[in-house]
Amino acid sequence: MARPGGRSARVQEAVHAAVRDLLGEVGRDALTVPLVAARAGVTPSTVYRRWGDLRELLSDVAVERLRPDADPADLGGLRADLEAWAEQFLDEMASPAGRAYIRDVLLGDPDGENAGRCSAYAAQQIGVVLERAARRGEPAPGVETVIDRLVAPVMYRVLFRPGRLDAAYAHGLVAHALAGR
Template identity: 45%
Template sequence: MSPTDSPAPQTGSRPGGRSARVRAAVHRAVEELVADDPTDPLTIPVVAARAGVHSTTVYRRWGSVGELLSDVASSRFSGDIVVPDTGSLRGDLERYASDLAKDLCDPDTLALVRATIGIGGEQGAAACRGERQQQLEAVLERERARDGQPPSLERTTDAVLAPLYYRAVFTDEPLTPEWARALVSHLLPS
């Protein structure tokens, strides 16, 4: 991609237009740089050089590295886990937990989460949660539609979502599918 520093409107740009191409190139550059060396502090000039765009374009559109990382994380963690109806709350939650475990095991995903948490503040933290809680709420709502009595969203977050994120981000222990399913067993004793 050739360098460009044309004004990139925040909204109203055509999908597939130059604005979308710049966004895609910058997102890809951030993901690659974070994956390459998570301990190397990310800067906007470095991102811009990797993406083949001018730094001013990146500054104008995202403002700061924190906002840029939050935007990348937000795209990355939204809509990526779709839990099919397995017929039971236990089955749905086991599927959700093992899918999320698999996703968080990915070293590139983990590097992006850590980098975004580090510099993105509250906005970055929210971006790393993405739609995980809404996805969980949808699973609980499905159980209510079955006339079941699921645990609360808070309780399910504490019992399933939190250990997955904690183990991935703060420890070097593996997120095995067996362990992920055991989290559900503790929440829903048979």
């Protein structure tokens, strides 16, 4: 079992940083485990033992890149907060980098653990927005309702029907998520 700090954390950070740097320098097609290991200052066997293969490593790096840096903006009301979050989420997921991260998460995730972590990030962010609304006394749907009515359609569109991905689309999904609270 990996410790949350110490050498394990240093190895993970060095390997993740090597992947991010090398993707920018040599591109995805030229990326190899030995190249990543050399840049990170570890042996290839360390990378294989911890991540299994390049796809699983890319998936792990993508999950970390998709983790939000901060809580959603507090604009003073549920609709405004959720619209701002939805616009940002849509922009990030629909961007070329976001699409690549989604692809990496899914391709290197045979057991669904990394996809589950990404889903948990979205649920946590939505939970923050909904908790603020509750403290203000605003009626709000549950987290799963927002996931089903906002996040799921965004992800479907990003992956399979990339047209119509704009603020108006995000706002329409928010209206649907808030309907019948």
